Structure formats: structure tokens, C-alpha cells
Amino acid sequence: MTLCLTYDHVVSWDAELSALTARIADPLFKRPEPKAVFSDLVRGLLADVPRKNSWQLSDHLGHPTSNRIEHLLSRAQWDADLLRDAVRGYVVEHLGRPDGVLIADDTAAIKKGDRSAGVARQYCGLTGQIENCQVMPMLTYASTAGHAFINRRLYLPEAWAGDLGRRRVAGVPEQVVFATKPQQVIDMLGEEIAAATPFRYFTADSGYGRDPGLRVFCHAERVAYVMAVPVDLPLLAARGGAEPVGHVLDRLLAMGNNSVWERRSCGAGVKGMRLYDWAAVAIALAEQQPADGYAHTLLIRRSISDPGEVEFFLAHARTATPLPELISVAGMRWKVEENNETGKDLLGLTEYQVRRWDGWHRHVTTVMLALAFLAVTHAHLDDEPADPAGKAHPLRERAH
Template identity: 45%
Template sequence: MTAEQIAGLDAELSELTGSLGRLFNRPEPRVVFTQYVEGLLAELPKKNGWTLSERAGHVTPDRMQWLLNGSVRDADRLRDEVCSYLVKHLGDPEASLVIDDTQAQKKGTKSVGVAFQHCGLTGDVRNRQTMVMLTYAAPGGHAFIDRRLYLPEDWTSDRAVPRGRDPRRRRLRHQAGTGRGDAQEALTSHVPFGWVLADAGYGHDPHLRGFCHDQVLPYVLAAPVDLPLTRPPGKPRQPAVKRADDLLHYAKARDRWERRSLGNGAKGERLYDFNAFDVTVTGEDPAEGFAHWLVMRRSLHPNRRGKNGELHREIAYFLVHAPTGTTLTEIITRAGGRWRIEEDNEINKQLVGFAQYQVRKWTPWHRHITACMLATAFLTVQHTGLTDPEPDTDTTPEKAANPGKDQVNDENKTTS
């Protein structure tokens, strides 16, 4: 990156944060908010009230803490601005909405939503908060556009929740329902997208599927093994299909697995074997002109131990709702897009202090998380606009007679 590009980034960030001044009722929090976002984007070992305040030149963290806890502003308005900013620069009708959750490990029991909860990534149970996130994954880039804090059962009952801790406990009882609400808000905000993607934590929710059917939305949702199905794919005498994993019998019998890639991951290309069946989901009709498919994804090597200790290749199931005639290639491509939200989780945690907050209440939590969303949205948009430095066009005789290393490498590439 050139010095001119770095200077341009500073100017763009100042313009972006300056345009959000209308969200505050006084000039002081506007200034501190700009410093807060700049600190999230700075290279700091940790990003909490003390470190952000020190970078901004404050003697104490009081002003940063007041920004999160006491200032008068609406975090949802900032969320809407983040969404509009991304749509303005990356909006595409072929984009996908990706729903997933991530966790922040916490100590104690006072922070809103904290409880001993299972983590699907690590498989253990720890004291943590669970955040349901929504990524806008477009061809030009991807970033978060919505967030909601999941409240476990201990936090949703009148008896368990002290007054004032949770202003919306009735509305946020289930993780799947939270994800459905995110998709609904994206639709009402006129966000352009073509598909909905989610893992099994949301794919098992019939209300989310019904919402997509009603709105004529294609989706690829990871499905539980007991997803109820009613139509066998073969002859009447063959075993009936009552649930998703019953189809494994037919997959083994016809042995038509296709090896495809879900894109590049941290360890290289993500290759799997795929099989697909057209299915009927019990009690659920697809939208007009649409059909349901169940797609199986099988790992290439044994990686799961069975009840008897033997190793098996892991099978994952995906329910697909798409226009009739959609190809398996397009379905697999869309399914691979779900990894975008995993990347966003890592980017936010590693770069902008997404899980390093030191707040306990509902409103400060949403203010910090939304500020992180703004910071990474800015990074995403700027990354799409970066261009390589202008090539060296010096054509003097001395330069032509002594080509540099890059020129030699280019010549080798063209003649190899």
C-alpha cells in the first residue's frame, strides 16, 4: 500500500465517522465516537476502555465508558447506517444473507446473557455470551450487517431476570427466532440479496423455512438428521424415507457421489463428496416454481468415530429451497458461501476487539458490537477499492538493457 493510499484511508474514515454525527445529541460524544472507531482500527494489544482512552490521549477511561453506557443515542440507528454503507458500496442482488452465531467467553454471572452454553466449534460447555450475527456476503466482499444477543432460558423468565436487565426478553427467546428476525429486517430495509444461508442451529427451525417459502427466497440450510421427509425417491417396494438420514441407503446404493470444492480455506481447498435428492418435506410446500432438495456432503477421509470405535466419513445434510432446474454446482457454490460469516467472526475478533469489551448491560453491548461492525465494514469497502501501485513505465535505454527481477520473472512466466 502506498503512502497516498494510506492518507486516502484516513480521509475516508474521517468522512465516514463525520457523516454519523447526526446520531448524537451533543458534539462531545461525536468526537469520542470517532476516537473509539479509530482505536478499534489501530494496532493495539487489547481494545478496551483503558487502551482506547490512552490512544486518544485521555487521562482516564471515563469518556469512553460514558460513550457506551451513558450517552444518548440509538445503536440500531448506527446498525442501519452500517447496513446502508455496505449496500451502497457492495450491494448486489446475487448476494447472500448468512446467519450464524459466535461466542465470547466471560467470567462471572453479571453480564447480560452470560451462561454456561455449548459451543459448536469446540464442542465444550463454558461460561459465555452467544451473539447471533448476520453477514452480507456479496461478490465484492462481505461483512456483518446485523447482530443480536441471544438470551438463554435463565434470562428469559420473569422469575430469573432482575428488572431492567433485558428490555426485550420476550422477543429474543430462541436463537433460530433471532436469526429469522435478522432476515426479516433485511427484507424490510430493502437490502438486495438472492439467497439465505445458515447452519443446522437455524436450519431445523420450520418458521425460518416457512418465512423463506412465503417470501419466495432460495436457501441452503444445514439440516438435522431427523428432518421429517415423506416421499421415497425410488420404487414403492424400496424402504420409505421418513427422515433425512434414511436417504443414506439410497446414496450408497446408487453411488453417485460427485467431488466438488467449497472454495479455499485456511488449509487449502475444501473438497468434499456430494449427493443430492429431490425431496418432500413433511408439512412444508416450497414456493411456486421452487423445489426442495436434500444435499449430502461427505468428508473425503474417515474423521468420525462410531459407537463401536470404528472410523467413518462424516456426513452433513443440507436442505435446499431453490427454483426448479437449479444445478448442483450452483447449490454447492452457495453452500460454500456460508464460510464467509466464519471469516467475519475471525476478522472482528482478531482486528477490532469484537470480544474484548468490558461492559455488562444490554445497551452498551450493542453499542460496542455495532461500532466493531462499522470498523470492519470500512475495512471491507476500502479493501475492494484498493489498487496496486502504478507499474514502472520507465523505458530509458538503461532500464530496458537491465530489466529488474520482476520483469525477468514475468518473462519466465510467459515462456514456461
């Protein structure tokens, strides 16, 4: 499949990007200079530049030095949270659907030194080991129209949170205190609820699914979720006490009844539909109750080619929610990883040269806007009408 484009279409994209950056920049900046540099920065992030650092972006944009971009990110007066709100509004306007899904995941930027805000030796999901890095919990909005980031956090390790000297040098605000990554996701979910972001489900990997505080928040706020959970998550045993999730699978296998498994797809992948065998069991969490009218269900996903490869998902959804709906939500979790990959590989999500707290938030949120523009533009490709002769529109995807 290829994408056939016309010159008029590229011109239209350029006009739309100009209108978008101008509309968003107006309330952010009081002076015309930072408005112009902001627009340049978004264009640079979307351009074919080998590394999206301030020097190479400036060279591509024709700036004589990197001072303009560095000033915008590090010293100019503007609020990255206002930009975040504008990105959210843009995404919801074009991609928002009542059945939208919020997806949490964290990504990492490997960095040198120890003075950039939040940099520390800590677990890095990128490599699966301890690295000197920054960790960034990100929140994606996904619907049938497309998906893009709408919120972000920079994780501040405990060693940073209590180091007043390093905080001062990195410009960490006084009100920022240590919070676990699940607590940061709770805070972001609270912001989306307050902003009336339209979504029906929340999903995340087992690093978040295992956190009782996150589940308590979702139960209290009546947030439906399908989160991966570890094999030792405690469930309420039938005869009292607690038992790990893995015991449920042991009982199913001991029954030897293949009818409990359903072969279903959890979405399309690069190699076609992602088919697995699924089992669903009504369960009760130890010391945690679902919201009124909701129930807990354990989903067990088993690989077809390797039945020993199993993953567990905990669902909190309205009573009698059909299994295919829950499986579909579980499959949406990969959308945030696609955003992380696109953000890093194409848009310079982790290629910043900023050390301070404000600079990080400004760079990452500007990347979020660039990604949102790509997602919205892609979503509107199918809105283009066919030509009068009845031929496929040249902007649509078609097979050669």
C-alpha cells in the same frame, strides 16, 4: 502474497475513515463531544492494541482515563439500531450485489459473573461445551466484492427473560421477550427484507437448518436457502410417512453407482479450492411445502480423503437451479465464521467491559462498522488504476 502500500494510500484511508465516521456520527449525536469519542473509538478498534477494552483503547488514544469511552458506550444518549442501519447502508452501497448471500451464525463471549445482560451457563460454540457466556447470533452479508456483518442479536436465555430484577439492573427493555436463536434470525431476515437488502440466498449451519419455523418463514417469504441439516431431519418417504435424511445416503451407497457423485469445489480456502464429492437428490419435506416455483433438493457432501465424513444440506431454490450454484452457496457459509474470527482477533468483538443491554449493542455495532470499513477498503484495492508506465499499482496484491 503480500500487500505493498504507499504513504499516499495510508493517508487516503485515513481521510476515508474520517469522512465515514463523521457522516455516520452526525445523525447519531447532538453534541460534538460524543461525535469525537465515537470517531476515536472506531480508530482504536482498527489500531494495533493488544486488548480492545476501554482502558487500553483510551491509553492508545491518549485519553487521560477510560471515562470518555465508557460514557459513550454506557450512559450517552444514542441509538445503536440507527448505527446498525448506517452500517447496513454502507455495506450494501459498496459490497451489495443482486446475487448477495445472507449468512447466519452465532458466536459466544465467555464472561464471568451473572449480571451482564444475557450471561448464563449455556452451550458455547466456541468451546463446544457448557460455559458461562453470552451468545450472539450474527448476520453477515457476502458477495463477490466482500463480506461483513450487517445485523446482530444478543440471545436472552429463558432464565433471564423471566427475571425482572436482573433485567432491570442490566437495562433489558420491557419489549424484549424470550426468543430462540432461530427466531432471532427470522427477525433479522425480516429486517433485511424490509430494508430491501439485495440478496439471492440465505445460508446457515445445521443449528438453524433443523428449525422448522425458520424454514416456514423462508417458504412464505420466497427466500431461497441452502442450510446444513442434521442426519435425522424428517423427509417425506416415497411410500408415505417420514424417514430421516440419512436414509437417502444409505440408498445411494447401496446402489454402488459412483456416477451420482460429482467432484466440485465449494469455494477457496486457505489451502486452495475446497473440493468434495457431491450428490443431489430431489426430496419432499415432511409437512412442509416449498414456495410456488421452488423445489427442495438434498445436497450430500462427502470428503474425498475420508468418505465417511458426510454433511447434509437442504436447498430451497427455484425449480431447475443448477447444482453448481447451490454448492457455491453452501460454501459461502464460512464467510460469517471469518467475520467472527476477524471481529474477535483484530477488532475486539468480545473484549467489551459493558454489562448493560445498550452497552453491548453499542460496542458490537461499532465493531461491525470497523469490520465493514476493512471489507470495503479491501474491496476497493482492485479499483486502483495501474501507473502510467504500465507497472502494477503498489496497492495491489502481488507475489514477491
